[in-house]
Amino acid sequence: MTSNGLLQIGAYFLVILALTKPMGIFLARLFQGERTFLHPVLRPLERLIYRLAGVRQDVEQRWTEYAASLLSFSFFSFLSVYAIERLQALLPLNPAGMSAPAPDLAFNTAVSFTTNTNWQAYAGETTMSYLVQMAALTVQNFASAAVGVAVAVALIRGFSRQQSDTVGNFWADLTRGAVYLFLPLSLAAALWFCSQGVIQNLSGYIKATTLEGRTQVIAQGPVASQEAIKMIGTNGGGFFNANSAHPFENPTPLTNFVQMVAIFLIPAGLTHAFGRMTGDSRQGWALFAAMSVLFLAGVLVVYGAEQSGNPNLARLGAGGGNMEGKEVRFGVAATALFATITTAASCGAVIGMHDSFTPLGGLVTLFNMQTGEVIFGGAGAGLYGMLLFAILAVFIAGLMVGRTPEYLGKKIEAKEVKMAMLALIATSAAILLFTAVSAVIPAGTGTVNNSGPHGFAEILYAYSSGAANNGSAFAGLSANTPWYNLTIAIAMLLGRFLIIIPMLAVAGSLAGKKRLAVTSGTLPTHGPLFIGLLVGTVIVAGALTFFPALSLSPVVEHFLLLEGRLY
Amino acid sequence: MWKQTLPGLRMVLVLTVLTGLVYPAVVTGLCQLLFPAQANGSLIARDGTIVGSSLIGQSFTRPEYFHPRPSGAGNDGYDGTLSGGSNLGPTSRKLVDRVKATVDDLARKNPGHLKPWPADLATMSASGLDPHISPEAAQVQTGRVAAARALPPAHVASLVARFTEGRDLGFLGEPRVNVLLLNLALDRESKR
Structure with missing residues (x-):
């Protein structure tokens, strides 16, 4: 290092730390229905959307109605993406003359973008027309991120309200997120x-004659508009196959730094918004601290592993850090940092090929996703994921001292714990069961790019990424097969909605409860003790669930690498 | 049930128009107006023909040019429509064999340089379109390029130094040399 x-x-x-409070203040104001500095300009647009969509912003919804609205919106989002993809050959803005993607690929992609995963079993520049990139994929970059934030906000209201049977209005939360947050930032x-060099045009691909007289065709497209929301919405679906490693998506180390900041901006801000909206900003900073501990530990492991390089290549006289699958302008340090951020958040954009990382570097990216992306996490998804762990942490603490657990003055009872466990088990099961099956059937093993333990890691990574709604890949796996398209789509759906629905149920249940007064017996949830407990819960839950699978892939691969074994 | 369903459909349509058509159209219009060169791919023309983009790497195999990194984009590398890396893991025999072939090739083409080779010159980038090499990777090629062009090596080295970009803001990313821009400058020098 x-x-x-x-x-x-x-x-x-430090930049993230500095932005957390201002972003949190803005988010809290916005979702408490107060006026922000953007209202004079954007309020008419917000009202227009309500009118056109035929919704009323002031109707409070029970959690079940909130969930039904969300599911309806997500279902039609899915249909819209699927339809535009399948019809792309007949629609305009297709200068490269792309034909329609196959039904299984179109299905997988539609699920992927609707669930904020942005898993891509295709290469953008050879598969999707400009219209699909804009009117299908970019739209979902906005929409799925705004849905995630809406769920987080509804859950915060569960903690901040008392004896209420409602958790807010989905349409208002969705619209406000899209209009005041994601649109202006994007x-x-x-x-x-x-x-800085990111392209934005609707031209056909450019033909160049290189200095040595060869022909080079250079892909074009409306990239900048998608790039912005791809990062801010923690979506991560690249316009091009190489994602943010492509110079047209991410031309300089400076744009790269801004992209990294964009990933954590809203997730970090939401921790502070959580504290403010529940009336005690220390609670938000406690979550921030727990996330930071896990984040910084992860970065240092990845950076150390990548910098130490590949001994197999060093023996050949190509020493130094591991540069396979990395760009010169970013280098080892920035790529290690980006990889940790993108898997800690549910972003999934990449500036280096994770498949070519050292085993320990890859291990951290896997672990980040498998623990549910709660280290800042996705826009909204990170906060409600971490609150899930906070519920488990106080539950475990309650068991230890024999008291009914409380969090922010709300009693955590059987229903909340059951819902949290349902969410945790559903995603873990999706990862492990699909991986286990794929590792033994030809449809699963037939398309891996690497042999040996690394091949198994490719499969494990695919389902971890899908179920965690991350979207990055050990991209050597050729995932555009009916088996992978279908099963990863199922993993994505489980990983999205079997967390959202239980968390909304928790929100509804908590909103109905009274807030208890703090007594000498209350576990303080803003101090180092709770932060340590929360970090421990995340690690233990992740470790217990995934240790065997991780041992079979990156861990054993690490020792084989040191031994010089090749596959 | 229908109370939630119909607004779902209408909201998807409204957001599709707003964020899928209006937003990209506004960005496209503004970018074309304010930053036309960047928006259209930072293309470079020489004598009226487009020779490439300053952001996209291209193949160079002749001795008188600086060579880029090996590329996994398309079968022949540097295919501007097929970005991507090798995705070979660290214990892959294919990777080790490929790097060995690359290193042997480097030694043949750049006699006089002793191991180790700069890591970037022996490995494939993530995009397969990496426009840069490290300053060290340029340095090891200076002798070959100078000999092939009958230029003094110090002259070529000073050109490399001129085209070496530092870290952004002094600390972001890594120092680098844009291969296409350097080779264009070399051609200009040789013509003089």
Whole structure:
């Protein structure tokens, strides 16, 4: 590790720390229905959307109605993406003349973008027309992120309200997130990205004659507009196959730094919004601290592993850090940092190929996803995921001292714990069961790119990424097969809705409860003790569930690498 | 039930128009107006023909040019429509064999340089379109390029130094040399 590498990591963390409070204040104001500095400009647009969609913003919904609205919206989102994909050959803005993707691929992609996963079993520049990229995929980048934030906000209301049978209005939360949060941030980011070299056009692919007289065709497209929301919405679906490693998506180390900040901006801000909206900002900072501990530990492991490089290549005289699958302009440190961020959040954009990481580097990315992406996590999803663990943490603490657990003055009872466990088990089961089956049937093993333990890791990564709604890949796996398209889509659906629905149920249940007064017997949930307990819960739950699978892939691969064994 | 269902459909349509058509159209319009060169791919023209983009790497095999990194984009590398890396893991025999072939090739083409080779020059990038090499990777090729062009090596080295970009803001990313821009400058030098 170099001092400059550590400086990049430290500077990044300080920027996130500095942005958390202002972002949190803005988010809290927005979702409490107060006016923000953007209202004079954007309020008419918000009202127009309500009118066109035929919804009323002021009707409070029970959690069941909130969930039904959300499911309806997500279902039609899925249908819309699927239809536009399948019809792309007949629709305009298709200069490269792409034909329709096959039904299984279109299905997988529609599920993927609706669930904020952005798993891509296709290469953008050879599969999707500009219209699909804009009117199907970019739309879901906005929509799925706004849905995630809406769920987080509904859950926060569960804690902040008392004896209420409602948790807010889904349509208002969705619209406010899209209009006041994601649109202005994306517009600003897109213009700045373009000024730095990210392309934004609707032209056909450009034919160049290289200095040595060869023909080089260069893909084009409306990239900047998608790039911005791809990062801010923690979506991560690249316009091009190489994602943010592609120079047209991420041309300089500076754009790369901004992209990394964009990933954590809203998840970090939401921790503070949580504290403010529940009336005790220390509670938000406690979550922030727990996330930071896990994040910084992860970065250092990945960076150390990648910097130490591949001994097999060092023996050949190609020493130094592991540069296979990394770009020169970013180098080892920034790529390690990005990989940790993108898997800690449910982003899934990449600037380096995780498949070519060292085993220990890959291990951290797997672990980040398998613990449910609660280390800042996705826009909204990270907060409600971490609150799930907070519920488990106070439950475990309650068991230890024999008291009914409380969190923020709300009694955590059987229903809340059952819902949290349902969410945890559903995603873990989706990862492990599909991986186990795929590892023994030809449809699963037939398309791995690497042999030996690394091949198994490719499969494990695919389902971890799907169920965690991450979307990054050990991309050597050729996932565009009916088996993988279907099963990863199922994993994505389980990983999205079997967390959202239980968490909304928790929100509804908590909103109905009274807030208890703090007594000398109350476990404080804003101090180091609770932070340690929360970090421990995340690690133990993750470790107990996934240790055997991880042992079979990155862990054993690490020792084989040291031995010089090849596959 | 229908109370939730119909608004779902209408909201999807409204957001599709707003974020899927209006938003990209506004961004496209503004970018084309404000940053036309960048928005259209930072293309480079020489004598009226487009020779590439300053952001997209291209193949160079002749001795008088600096060579880029090996590329996994398309079968021949640097295919601007097929970005991507090798995705070979660290224990892959294919990876080790490939790097061995690359290193042997480097040694043949750049006699006089002793191991180790700069890591970037022996490995494939993530995009397969990496426009850069490290300053060290340029350095090991300086002798070959100078000999092939009958230029003084110090002259080529100074050109490399001129085209070496530092870290952004002094600490972000890594120092690098844009291969296409450097080779274009070399061609200009040789013509003089």
